[in-house]
Amino acid sequence: MDKEQEILAAALRLFVEFGFHGTPTSKIAKEAGVANGTLFHYFKTKEDLIVALYNRTKESLNSYLAAQLNEQDPLEERMKRVYFASLEWGLENKPQFHFIQQFHFSPHLAKVSDEDKEKQTRLHAGLMRQASLDGVLKSLRPALIGTILGSHVYGTHQYLVNADLSAEQRKEVMEETFVMLWGMITK
Amino acid sequence: MDKEQEILAAALRLFVEFGFHGTPTSKIAKEAGVANGTLFHYFKTKEDLIVALYNRTKESLNSYLAAQLNEQDPLEERMKRVYFASLEWGLENKPQFHFIQQFHFSPHLAKVSDEDKEKQTRLHAGLMRQASLDGVLKSLRPALIGTILGSHVYGTHQYLVNADLSAEQRKEVMEETFVMLWGMITK
DNA sequence: ATTTTTATGGAGTGATCAGTCAATCTAAAA
DNA sequence: TTTTAGATTGACTGATCACTCCATAAAAAT
Numbered sequence: 494m495d496k497e498q499e500i501l502a503a504a505l506r507l508f509v510e511f512g513f514h515g516t517p518t519s520k521i522a523k524e525a526g527v528a529n530g531t532l533f534h535y536f537k538t539k540e541d542l543i544v545a546l547y548n549r550t551k552e553s554l555n556s557y558l559a560a561q562l563n564e565q566d567p568l569e570e571r572m573k574r575v576y577f578a579s580l581e582w583g584l585e586n587k588p589q590f591h592f593i594q595q596f597h598f599s600p601h602l603a604k605v606s607d608e609d610k611e612k613q614t615r616l617h618a619g620l621m622r623q624a625s626l627d628g629v630l631k632s633l634r635p636a637l638i639g640t641i642l643g644s645h646v647y648g649t650h651q652y653l654v655n656a657d658l659s660a661e662q663r664k665e666v667m668e669e670t671f672v673m674l675w676g677m678i679t680k
Numbered sequence: 681m682d683k684e685q686e687i688l689a690a691a692l693r694l695f696v697e698f699g700f701h702g703t704p705t706s707k708i709a710k711e712a713g714v715a716n717g718t719l720f721h722y723f724k725t726k727e728d729l730i731v732a733l734y735n736r737t738k739e740s741l742n743s744y745l746a747a748q749l750n751e752q753d754p755l756e757e758r759m760k761r762v763y764f765a766s767l768e769w770g771l772e773n774k775p776q777f778h779f780i781q782q783f784h785f786s787p788h789l790a791k792v793s794d795e796d797k798e799k800q801t802r803l804h805a806g807l808m809r810q811a812s813l814d815g816v817l818k819s820l821r822p823a824l825i826g827t828i829l830g831s832h833v834y835g836t837h838q839y840l841v842n843a844d845l846s847a848e849q850r851k852e853v854m855e856e857t858f859v860m861l862w863g864m865i866t867k
Numbered sequence: 868a869t870t871t872t873t874a875t876g877g878a879g880t881g882a883t884c885a886g887t888c889a890a891t892c893t894a895a896a897a
Numbered sequence: 898t899t900t901t902a903g904a905t906t907g908a909c910t911g912a913t914c915a916c917t918c919c920a921t922a923a924a925a926a927t
Contacts, residue, residue, distance in 0.1 A: 496905085512787045514701030517884055528906040533886060591785070598782040600699045633856060637839050641857070644835025645828065652827040669820060670828070673864045683875080704914055715876040720916060722874095 497535045499525040501546050509588045513543060513599065544604045547596045550589050551613045557582050558616055568627055569675070572620060576646065576671050583650040584663070590650060617642075629679050638678050645674050684722045686712040688733050696775045700730060700786065731791045734783045737776050738800045744769050745803055755814055756862070759807060763833065763858050770837045771850070777837060816866050825865050832861050 494502070503524035507516040518539050522532045536542035561578040562571055583590040596602060621639055624630050630638060649670045653663055681689070690712035694703040705726050709719045723729035748765040749758055770777040783789060808826055811817050817825060836857045840850055 510787065512701075513699065515787060518886080519884070529885095530887080530907065531905055534904065537886090539885065595785040598778070598785055600697065600702060634843070634853075636843060637836075637853065637857075640839040640842075641832065641835045641860070644831040644838070648828045648831025649824075651831070652824050655827075656821070656823060666821075666824065670824075673828070677860045677864050705916080706914075716915095717877065717917080718875050724916095726915065 496525070496527050496531060500527060500532055500535060500542070501549065504542060504546055505550070505588055505592055508543070508546075509591050509595065512595075513601070518542075540601060540604060543596070543601050547593070547601070547605065548609050548613075550593060553589070554579075554582055554586075554593075555613060555616055562616075568620075568624055568629065572624070572675075573671055575617075575620065576674070577667055579646050580650055580653065580667055583646075584653060587654060594647065631678060631680055633678075642674065642678065645670070645677075683712070683714050683718060687714060687719055687722060687729070688736065691729060691733055692737070692775055692779055695730070695733075695782065696778050699782075700788070705729075727788060727791065730783070730788050734780070734788070734792065735796050735800075737780060740776070741766075741769055741773075741780075742800060742803055749803075755807070755811055755816065759811070759862075760858055762804075762807065763861070764854055766833050767837055767840065767854055770833075771840060774841060781834065818865060818867055820865075829861065829865065832857070832864075 500521060504516070504521045507521055507524060510516075518532055519529055521542075522529045525532070532542070536545060558575055558578050561574050563574070566574065617639065621635055625635060649666070653666060658666065687708060691703070691708045694708055694711060697703075705719055706716055708729075709716045712719070719729070723732060745762055745765050748761050750761070753761065804826065808822055812822060836853070840853060845853065
């Protein structure tokens with residue numbers, strides 16, 4: 494792992510534990526095993542570092558989701574795959590998942606460029622568009638469905654993290670909650 | 681409004697706009713129209729201020745919900761009332777609602793006492809308990825239902841805030857999403 | 868009326884932090 | 898071999914910040 498990656502990884506760990514305020518850049522550098530100046534060689538400011546960490550984390554999540562997707566599958570199957578994969582990624586990457594939400598309710602959110610935002614929603618937007626064309630969804634405003642879908646994932650993830658269950662029980666919860674979700678948004 | 685209230689109100693405004701990090705206590709004091717020392721007379725530390733602000737905000741939300749509740753109503757009606765009231769409170773108090781979520785994903789969450797936590801969940805816990813006894817809910821883990829319920833409210837609120845709709849349209853969305861929610865958690 | 872407690876002010880302080888800078892190292896290009 | 902460009906270091910700095918402290922005023926208690 495090169496120094497840039499080390500810095501990002503260290504920052505993630507510390508931000509989740511101590512918050513943006515609570516982690517000085519000096520501690521990030523020390524935890525990453527690099528000098529203070531090196532951090533600022535890679536990231537012009539602390540805020541740049543925070544935003545870059547967010548963008549790369551979302552990129553990582555999205556490429557994981559994309560890899561799980563089979564274009565031949567029918568729509569419901571693909572949606573289910575994305576749902577499961579999101580939760581699995583969240584369970585395998587708890588700090589990352591937490592960081593994403595932490596970031597969403599911080600003022601740094603405003604610093605994400607439109608271009609990056611578009612990249613980060615492309616996959617989901619595509620699925621939603623197709624579902625709309627197929628006419629399987631309830632005739633609700635698409636944005637409403639999207640938002641509710643997202644919060645359902647976050648909510649279920651939160652439950653899975655807090656109640657530590659066996660692998661089978663977890664799978665069961667995912668199945669149940671997907672059925673709930675699907676029933677909620679389809680005709 | 682006394683000085684303590686002024687300080688809390690100012691802190692809320694600034695925290696939502698600039699984050700916990702981005703708002704120095706000196707700015708809070710200035711915005712509240714009090715001296716620096718006065719702030720520390722009421723709150724021993726900045727963190728105390730943040731936690732107190734959270735507790736009082738939740739208290740305000742909960743007492744609003746409690747006021748809407750009619751003990752004679754049947755369970756579904758009471759749940760619907762709480763659902764609607766939560767969203768209405770959130771729309772009337774956007775910064776407060778945002779602050780609550782911002783706080784949830786901050787390390788300050790750990791500083792909320794068990795006693796305060798219990799107070800803040802009492803109302804919802806009571807409704808869930810009754811629903812459980814009545815046997816109207818799906819036989820899922822209660823904690824799962826609770827979590828999903830909460831995130832459904834947050835998600836719907838987020839949509840309502842971003843898509844600025846007329847009062848009737850908002851009401852409609854609330855109706856629709858409550859039906860979705862109710863169908864999802866009941867047998 | 869006197870004492871005690873609480874509220875308010877604001878200048879002051881030590882610590883901390885984000886970011887700079889000049890020096891050194893590395894390695895690849897010329 | 899020499900040059901050049903980027904990578905890395907860590908001491909340093911100016912600014913900022915949370916919090917203190919003491920003076921004073923207002924209110925409450927005696």
